[in-house]
Amino acid sequence: MSGMSLESQNDRARQTLQQSLTVCVIALLAYLFTTSRIEETIRTAMAALLFASLVLGVTNRRSLWLWPLITLGFLVSLLARPLDVPNHHWMMTYLSAAIGLSVLTTSQSESRIENLQANARWLVVVLMAFATMQKVLSPAFIDGSYIGFELARGGFAGPIVRQLPFMGDVVAENASLVQQLHTTSPATLESVTLTAPFASFPIVAYGFTASILMIEAWLCLAMLMIPKRLITHLSLISFIVTLAVLRQEVTFISVVCCLGLFACGRERPYIRAGYALLAVVTAAAVLKTLNVA
């Protein structure tokens, strides 16, 4: 930063803010195109606001007022059935609210970036803390049976696992048995017996269960204690990539990418580029779920 004029610093800050907000607008637009959780009129209005912000420029003073409106759109959809709404929808709501609060309470680009950085950090901390707590308190998770179920039926990295010669057939057969139990009356079929797709299956399931807990707890602690360190962001990026390979949770991934991007602030341009790339790719993957005739 030495030798850099104040004006140049402000320009760089505005440019960083513009890049981050543009990525976030793209991720939100992709979600709005595909979700059925928001009533159609509200969804169209929200999409129009986001498009307008792209046209005006996402850092334009008038564009910034869209964030409370976007948050309001999400809140209306949440209030109808709050306990039946998936977590990524809640995350989108919190992200929009955090952006609105960060950019509208100051007029300086640098302060806006700092606010976004702090908000993103705390959102990731709360997200990972609750993800860990819920798993610890869930009997089906902590005894390894849920992860065992997903591993046995190809619920993780299914398209890849089904191609593997040594376990693909077993996983496909298990998936078929699960479906059979799912669709057959309990009076006719009480249970099915799955086949272990590989040796030491329970041990692998326990190991997988423990790894998930450790990774989420680590992400929570890292964001809490060392939010600016490279290891924290490399861990978050590894988590995002692993989630993308194991389960194509593209909407959730795009939100986490936006949070990671904001959490970098103005530092670590290569890491920010990584988050931005992942966010845009997952936004495109969200759109892939659209059924275009």
Next chain:
Amino acid sequence: MVKSNLTRSPWWTRGGVAIVMASWATVQLVYVQTQGLNSWRGGGFGMYGGFHPVQNDAWVTTDEQPSVHYWKRSRDDSELFSVVRPHLTFPRKTALTDSLNELSSKSGKRYNVEITSPSLDLETLVLSRQPLLRTSSDGEP
């Protein structure tokens, strides 16, 4: 280095949303632990902490029909499914019994409903069903 005249925003602009998020997630966690809400839903971030509501099944029997299967993605616009569907995510016996009773008074049928979730024994790999809720339109399971 040029010193910037950066002003620090108040704390609530930097962490207020996270406090709201944590407060609501706590409420959801209490619902999951005490009321049987599925952890995948409701903003408590319990995804991958247990079976997804889409893996739950509802089995409805009437005096005439032996068994009708419903799950979260059933394509059915009947009143019966609209009554049963929310309970695949958040099974509440009293609420479901009341709704079934109301439906029964209109149709004259008696409905029995059983909502189940998968359950796997990791050692034997036997996948069975775990009942989440069992009720009927007259309240007798």
